[in-house]
Amino acid sequence: MARHDSRVGYGLPVVLALALHVGVIVINVLEFPGSEEAPTSASVVQATLVSTETATDQAQRAEAAKARAAKRQAEEEAAAAEQQRQQEAEEAAAAEQQRQQEAEEAAAAEQQRQQEAEEAAAEQAAQQEAEQARREAEADAKRRAEEAAAAEARRQQEEQARQEAEAKRQQEAERQRQAEAQRQAEAEAQAKREEEARQQAEAEAEQKRQEEARQQAQAEAERKRQEEARQQAEAEAERKRQEEARQQAEAEAERKRREEAAKRAAEAASSSLDSAIAGEEQSIANARQAEQASNSFQNLVRNAVEQAWIVPPNLTSGVEALVRLTLLPTGELVNTQLVQSSGDAAFDRSVLQAVQRAAPFREMRDLPPAAQRRFRDFNLRFRPGDVR
């Protein structure tokens, strides 16, 4: 019989009941804060008024952009000038090297000539040889002088071009770099051409000398005359070639300069137009801002809308909407239109509803007619702030 345990105490029921309640509380505490993500508590309304026509800081921004562009251009110019100077230095070094090579070759020729003189055992031939060498040296010197003159002229041209570029430099650095690369390539090609021509001349002279050594015994005088004539022709031809190359380079430089000048002129014209427009815009904006500060109608409208605004919860930060209001002269609302959506449909709707709830704006009737006309149509920008 269950007689012994038939009386039930209160200990176990109390424990069970407390355990149940503690369980409920624990579930509440653990689950509720965890499962719900915290929304932004943007209970605050802040609306900023933006007029339709005010360009506000557009002009200032344009000026800042212009200053930035000018700075960038100056930097590019400096870099370009540096590059050009380096190029010139390289050219000078190349010319120096060329001169050294020529001197070495001349020395080699001298040695060979001495050998030939020994072989021929002819004093006269040696004398003639010396004379010829002198003439060659003279021709070389002349050629070098011409080259130097050409380089000088080129340098002068480039200096002039650089000065011009510094005065008004084009903005497209890439194009300029391309042009410079082209120029460099041309200069290199020219140098190569000169080098080839010189080598050819050297080879010819060598051949000639060998021929002389062979024919020296037979027809010294005649050969000399012929050779001189030929040398002259050669020198003439070479000079002509160089002259042509130089003219070509000059023409190229001239063409490029003209192009740049034309481009710069166009740019200057357009930028001056821009700055004129920007200045005008700025003055207009300043005037408008001053005017706006003096009247309070938009502030009234803004306050009214703020009062009527119920900001939806769970807003993402940084939302704002631009709304266009169309009013009657009596202050009644004709139309509201969303000019710029915030992307949050609930937020847009709340703004439109707030405007409609805040209407009519009776203060409109107190305004002078000119101001009324101005406020027939204006924009309001809304963004939820932090104020309660």
Added chain:
Amino acid sequence: MNDSMSIPHLILNASGVVQFVMLLLAIASVLSWVVIFQRSFVLRRAQRAHKQFEERFWSGIDLNELYRETPAEQETQGAEHIFRSGFREFNRLLPKTRNSQAILEGVQRSMRVAWSREEERLNHHLIFLATVASASPYIGLFGTVWGIMGSFQSLSMTQQATLATVAPWIAEALIATAMGLFAAIPAVIFYNRLSSSSSKLLGKYEDFAEEFHSILHRNLQGRGDQDAA
């Protein structure tokens, strides 16, 4: 909901009256659950004991033997208690009077007393459950109304009536109602369940008392015939 809207935070930030109401409801809920568990155990054991006793009683055992087997009166419960009190009264009256009617009346009376004691024992504290079930929604509602009053008072002080201004107050106020319902709903359900099972058990006791009474009556009738003869 952010952290400031979590339920513990709301409870801690509630006004004094609302907090008191919540405390009251929490205590009522705990106590009602204590009663629910305790009564459930008691009734289940009583049902089991009654079943066992009935099996023994109808197994053809001699009543004097059954009476001797059962322990002292205070420890017996349910149908056993009724049987003991009735049989004891019968044994006491039997030598004193020859009037069987008087004996049966005395037995019936003592069994009614035992039955009413059993009824009191089974329904013990069930009234508390009924009270919690009916009163705690009202108590919770009182807390809610008080909290909403506070919310409107605070609303009158703010410039713009956004939902965010009212929401914490109303949420906090509604917690009181929620707690009232939390206490009341189990109390209602278990009050109905426990009271029905206890009344069923009492009905069984009553049936048993009638049957036992008829047995004694039959017994006395036979003896009366013998005496008359």
